[in-house]
Amino acid sequence: MKQYPPGPALCATPLALAIMLLAGCGSNGSDDPPVQIKTLSTRADLVTDGDAMVEIVLPSGAQADGLKVEVGGRDVSSAFALRNGRLTGLVTGLAAGENTLVASTRNASAAELKITNTGRGGPIISGPQTVPYVCATPVPQAATGTLPATHASGLGTAAVDAQCNIATEYKLYYKTTAASCSFALPDPSPNVPFDSTTPPTTATPPANPCFKPYTVGSTPADLATTTTDSGATVPYIVRVERGTMNRGIYDIAVLFDPAKPWTPVEPQAQWNGKVLYQFGASTGQPRRQFRPATAWTDDKSLSRGFMVVANSLTDSLQNSNRVMMTETVMMMKEHISDSYGAIKYTMGSGCSGGSINANMNASIAPGLLDGMTISCAYPDSESTLLEVNDCVLLVEAYQKPAWLNLMTTAGLTPAQANAKKAAINGHRDQTGCHAWFNRFGTNAQVGNYFARTVVDNTTGAINQASTLTNNCQLPTSQVFDKTSNPNGARCSAWDWATSIWGKSGDGNRSRETRDNTGVQYGLKALMDGAITGEEFVTLNEIVGGVDKDSQLVAARSQADTTALDIAYKAGIVMSGQQLAKTAVIDMRGYDDSLIDVPPGITAFPQALVGIHHQWRSFSIRDRLDKANGNHDNQVIWRFGRNGFTPSATMATSAFLTMDEWLTKVKADTSTATIEQKLKAAKPAGASDHCLLSTDAAQATKVTDTAACDADPYLRKSASPRQVAGGPLTEDVLKCQLKPVNAADYNGLLSAAQLTRLQAVFSTGVCDWSKPGVGQQPAVGWLTFAAGLGGQPLPAEPVSRAR
Template identity: 55%
Template sequence: MAASSRSIPRRRRRPVERGTLNRGIYDIAVLFDPTQGNKDSWKPTAPQTTWNRKLLYVFGPATGQPRRQLRSSQVWAGQDEALKRGFLVAVSSMTDSSLNSNRVSMTETLMMMKEHIVDAYGEIRYAMGAGCSGGSINQLTSSSIFPGLLDGIQPSCTYPDSETTGTEVGDCERLVRFYASAAWTGLMASESQTVAQNNAKQAAINGHLDQVGCRSWFNSFIGVARPGNYLPERVGTDGTITTPLPVTNNCTLPASMVYDPVTNPTGARCTPQDHAVSIWGKVPGTTRAPSTRDNVGVVYGLKAFQSGAINAEEFVTLNENVGGADFDLVPTTARSAAPPAGLEIAYRAGIVADARQLAKTPIMDVRGYDESGIHYIWRSFSLRARLDAAGGHGNHVLWRFFGTPPLGSLTPPAASGLTLQSFLAMDKWLAALKADTSSATLEARIVADKPAEAFDFCYLSSDTTFQTKVTDQAQCDVDPGLKPHSSPRQVAGGPITENILKCQLKPFAAADYPGLDTHQLDRLQAVFPDGVCDWTKPGVGQQPALSPLDFTAGPGGAALPTAPVSHAL
């Protein structure tokens, strides 16, 4: 019986268990009935009937890598609907994306938390995840790194993974700096472009609804990958970049302990990769872990030029001046180049979400509206495109809605009931999957056992009271509050899967750029002496995930041996 069919009377909650595991501070809550004994009488071999043996694991948002032990931002008390239906609810700071950007140790923590729950509370019937933004990253990435730890997931504000999200962050940083440079502002002035015209050109290059999207990335996350102490930068509504905030670092350590290329080159480096140096290793001859950010061969603004949204001179000037960053994320005139070893690890370990792995998990994707922010609708379709490329998206259900503050644009407003509906649908889905003893593959059973209420729909932006579920996806796609846009990398010709961290190159061909004069062609070719991206080919180092990997022997990981088979005595 699915827990959605009954609600357990609440006498009181079991006192929350708080403890530490794998350096994370965790909370566990479940209903407790004092008439069935005291808390010490709860035995894992005979748990109270208040627990239905189901687990809801909640993952925290954002991203970060503090070198300190902190409490989770998630609170079990906010999961009342799950608790009153008999679910056990668990959170840990090491599965909060803002407190741990090491996706492998995050997944390990999830595994250890489940083990502790089994040892202390009893066998788990099934586990489902929930979480927005960075919480969606951790659900999807853990399902790629170690399929089966979560039986079903409910991402909202969805990103498939952190590495490919970082691609857009890096692109937006480059573009925002370029738009603030004399090369662009001078060109806009020479062409007598208005502010509105300038903004429209930026939006076309960025692929977003408007020019604000890349600025939102700049203001929110460009500092997250800085290795040392830095002054946070902010871009204003006029495109001007300032440093209004005090010096900080991503390790949340005293400044004297943190890396500085001159005064403390051996200090703690605070990038996501350095936080997970046991996974990524170090670039030979250095003290730093490899970055996966790369824009060699990327022809920015290509589709904007082809559509006429920007002219030839703007297109060439953009690519001449957008530049890149060095290993300390200091802006450079040269493009950013990622070491091959780091790219291979990202794919092989499942850190870039692998759709073949994700196909083993039911996904309820609840997508809100944040097109001028950072949580873009196209990300859900990027996830779907990866699944389609791997065999189909029958395990992915997408619900779209439009809401503006204070109604709530990222997470569904309570009036819609969407959060509860998603939870109940997933519970029903997993109950059916658990009861399915057929010989079909797991992927096939997931699709076959999908409940009737788990279908794609949207609420149109005009439907402010969430009355009509629209199943015509074409109608959803043209609604201004639901329409997916794209990204700088897609405008440059990249696929919507956006899982190519570093592209393979092909020779520069003048015939690919009609509309450029001879001088402009010479200038553009000079930007790409080794060629431009060939988006018809897999990325450099791109390969199927072999996860879960064993990192006992060191960075890079090794495939696990064949699983042992139990035999009756």
């Protein structure tokens, strides 16, 4: 429990309370209007960790004299004082569950507010937590028998309960004056094998760290100073708080003066009240506790007075349950408010899976993030999975005898055959799907599996591993096997988030959204003459789908319709209407191929992974346009050199531009909507531009969209679903169907081919003119505490006269 010194005593002693009660302190005459009680750090029904920042609002004409505040029979009046014209205080020691806080003053009658408190282990709105879940340990441990390897927590003590709560620790570091140093973490986590009995290897701190441990009272010769954005020059000393929240391990870093106190009602002045929340990349659903994947050592923000925050449960690699992730951000922000002080605004940042989590916060719970600077962006995981699954099926299909025979019979060279693949896939070349296949093709596997990998980008040849693995990172004996262990842990993203999706009729597997029923792969390629009618029909005959156990089958995949409803209603498919409430700067580089290398790449292939395609940023924009008629809140900065990671110069420019944007938004106290405020506050620098691949210095901003689009390394491609006729929004998880109509193929199919196609699509083909099955507006801020489907949060609790 957090401990803070008490504020000024207003009704401080039992004797004083008794005297003042007789004189009117807490004497609540029925004619006196009641006070109003508000929680400031979060809603009163979403409080965590036993603390709540509370404001007592006095009725007109009332005074704070004789203030009396009680909770659970305890007098907490001494926590309250008039601060900046407001009567506020931090109430600590709240019991688990419902608490009744009662407040009154001499000439204002009593009111009460019900406060519901949940432990810091969670959950609050994401429903029951998935088990098993393996806690991190102070020292990493190798796998033994039925226990998987554990990750090092970065904390000195063991977890105290099954929710992996670990005692919070604080460490001090200082920034050195060294001209050349490493911003890598000064205390890296040891490398732990996922599925191995091999002892973990030790991660070595950088030889020349920019941040070194600081000893209180010392003045290192190389101690740097920094000037914050408020103009204060201070020693560059950072305090890092490390602890656990919602079963994740978090880091909170901020400039700190060890010689001075810090309380939430009197924060140290060098913190500017702004939070940079860092979301980690990739996607996964391990059943193990990790440290955050992102480093707190972000100089551009720390040096200016920002607080830098991360939690491993908001790293996409460690948690693909987007509601749980969003809940974790909510809990972290409340903890900051209760421990450090009021937050002015929160800026999110992240690449790839990190961008998914930033977008998911904006879609699932608008308002948690005020703005975001993202790169290599995707809108969400459910619709991104459309491309992943399609690529898996297509890459496998291209290796089947029926397809290979067509290529051989036609006498095609490898380059000609690959051109057909690229046309069907919608990508720059065939390696876009190879990259998806290798990187995330197995991410939806529910049980133990042998990983399959494309080993030749020319032929598309696939190799299968000889060792079993699983996405839970649990011993294989504990994981689902259809025959030998049907009740074992299931390891897909949907099974990790069963509390959100609910279980199917068998009571074991989670409902899911995978679907390709009615999808005509290669339709546009056929119409454009890139493939023949025979190739089109054959491909759709052999492509098949996956069953509910993630096994390749001849039949097409079928989504659970209940899961589709949840995905859209909860905002798990990113909502353009919800995203419009958040400022976005999207930095988009080139990652469209594994063989067509852009200028500036010196570490190929490490600098490219082949999956962050240009069209994704414009797909997000299309959702905004379709939902709102504009994309006033979104800016796209494209760069044609050096791969998909923005330069430090661009990242800093985006950070400063977003800071200016959000500062102006927060200064707008009008009654305008947040969408209107975002548009009105948009800085001049927040506008679309690109840096051409021919610009070696990457210094000339080009605002001519046509010129940007003409650059070969800025040109947008598409996806298999778009080639099949789907929209750029890429948000139709399951299409509505219509009968096969010969007129739709412009005479490119023979009668026999049409007959075969009708056999493939006996229930119909996708009708892209209609919304997807279950597609509906996002409701926002649903709670899954009561179970399946989620319910809108009830009205926020308010105080009432007692």
